[in-house]
Amino acid sequence: MGFATHLGPWLLGTVKNTTGSTAGTIRNMGATTVSQAANVVFGTLTGTAFVLPAGAQITSMQFITSTVFSAATTAKLTIGATDITAATTVTSVAPYALAVASTSGATALALNVGTTDAVVSYTLAGTSLSTGAGTFIITYVVRDSSGNANPPANQQ
Numbered sequence: 001m002g003f004a005t006h007l008g009p010w011l012l013g014t015v016k017n018t019t020g021s022t023a024g025t026i027r028n029m030g031a032t033t034v035s036q037a038a039n040v041v042f043g044t045l046t047g048t049a050f051v052l053p054a055g056a057q058i059t060s061m062q063f064i065t066s067t068v069f070s071a072a073t074t075a076k077l078t079i080g081a082t083d084i085t086a087a088t089t090v091t092s093v094a095p096y097a098l099a100v101a102s103t104s105g106a107t108a109l110a111l112n113v114g115t116t117d118a119v120v121s122y123t124l125a126g127t128s129l130s131t132g133a134g135t136f137i138i139t140y141v142v143r144d145s146s147g148n149a150n151p152p153a154n155q156q
Contacts (some may be wrong), residue, residue: 004080005156007034007073008031008034008053008142009034009142009143009144009149010031010032010142011029011030011140011149012029012030012094013027013028013029013030013032014028014034015028015029015038016029018149022033027136028062030078030149031141032067032141032142033059033139033140033141033142034051034136034139034140035138035139035140036052036138037051037091037106037135037136037137038136038137039133039134039135040044040122040123040124040133040134040135040136041132041133042069042070042073042124042126042131042132042133043129043147044124044125044130045123045124045125045126045129045146046111046121046122046124047117047118047121047122048119048121048122048135049077049120049121049136049138050119050120050138051117051118051119051120051130052113052117052118052120052138052140053057053113053117053142053145054080054112054113054114054115054116054118054144054145054154055112055113055114055115055142055143055145055146055148056112056118056140056141056142056143057090057110057111057112057113057140057141057147058084058100058109058110058111058138058139058140059115059139059140059145060085060097060100060137060138060139060140061077061084061085061097061098061100061137061138062096062097062137063075063088063090063095063096063098063100063134063135063136063137064094064095064134064135064137065090065092065093065094065095065096065132065133065134066093066133066134066135067093067131067132067133067134068091068092068093068131068132069090069091069124069129069131069132070126070129070131070132071124071126071128071129071149072089072090072091072126072127073089073090073124073126073132073137074087074088074089074123074124074125074126075090075096075098075122075123075124075125075134076088076098076122076123076138077098077120077121077122077138078120078121078122078123078144079109079113079118079120079121080104080119080124081117082101082105083101083102083103083106084101084106084109084110084120085098085099085101085106086098086099086101086102087123090097090134092156095103098136101109111142111147112132113133115145115146116145120138122136
């Protein structure tokens with residue numbers, strides 16, 4: 001199987017334009033959801049995990065531990081100088097949901113990463129780590145750089 005690259009956002013649905021007021025006549029197009037994954041190991045405690053397209057809306061983030069870390073470790077994601085997740089303690093091989101940090105800056109970035117592509121970096125923090133590996137996964141809605149998930153009326 002090969003890979004295909006598509007520039008988005010992609011809209012899916014069966015009714016492109018509203019022509020009435022009942023189901024089947026009301027626009028039901030929605031933007032596609034995609035994800036990216038970044039594998040990390042104990043020897044690289046910080047780095048770039050992803051680059052999200054301008055306007056993206058983050059819907060979920062997680063860290064899945066595949067090899068237990070030799071000491072309790074925290075994992076978090078950051079855009080620019082804003083931690084978009086709180087530091088989550090990782091203690092075993094398991095999936096860990098990374099919640100949006102409870103700050104207005106993090107909430108705003110989750111709703112729209114901005115008008116330019118956003119570099120998402122990660123931080124793992126643990127004492128004297130000698131083992132450990134995992135995967136950060138981020139899921140988001142692809143939208144245009146202004147954050148619109150639907151084209152303006154003049155582009156329909």
